[in-house]
Amino acid sequence: MTTVNAKGITLGIESFGDDDAPLVLLAGGTTMLSWPDALCERLAAGGRRAVRYDLRDSGESTAADPQAPAYALRDLAADAAALVDVLGGGPAHLAGIGVGGMVAQVAVLDHPGAFSALTLVGTRPVAPGPTDDDLPDHDPATMSRLFARPMPDWADREAVSAFAAAGAEIRGDDPAAAHAVAARVWDRTPGTTPPVHLANQLGLVFARLDCTPRWRERLPGIAAPTLVVHGRRDPFFPVGNGEALAREIPGARLLVLDEAATAIPDTAVGEVAAAMLALR
8 A cells, every 4th residue: 555646636545466457446435445355356367457545535545624625526536537647557447436436427527538447336326415306315224223323432443343343234234344444444544533533434524525516417428338336235325326327327237236235245256356357
């Protein structure tokens, strides 16, 4: 793991594979660790340079005030295009997971010359907040259980990891995997103040981020080959959101993971990697 400067913004990155191989850029949701190690390794073994990176206010990337971000979603999209320039090897295959998928959609729309392909995992075609009437919203029972829990002591690594594991169990993800990832995220978080840990562990900076203007109506203008991956059991962004993305992006392929919820489980890594490697 290291950092690079992309047009004045520091971005934490980790690279897998040959530096001269075709670039696959993996936008975190919000930290790079949203992308499993095993998936990055599979992409590298398939002849790609897989580079996962932290969005602003997470991991090793530029951090300011996650409770009052002085940047917008379109700035995060510009970061992705700038990172392709810094890394070379463009145009790149851009992949986004969760809120990183929102970044990826806008990046490909605003900077089409920087990207040759698009993968969207567990995301939706509208910003955080109230959703469109035809899209399924967060599962109310799941959200009620998630937000009924008291926040952990953010200065306590084990308490934060246990909180993440319990949340994963509620969402239908692997608690042990979530515990391990949360501990790694905690280790990479600069400082122990609650807003910074919220930004790193829960991505709540997006609740305060300016995500205008809407981009859903622009999706038919995406020309890059697109793969949409979604967990059948995802209660946060239910699968209807992935189905809408696949309908509205011309020629997009939809890969539904029947046993997955919000995260990419170990059992699905090979299938997802193969689908990404097949994208042209």
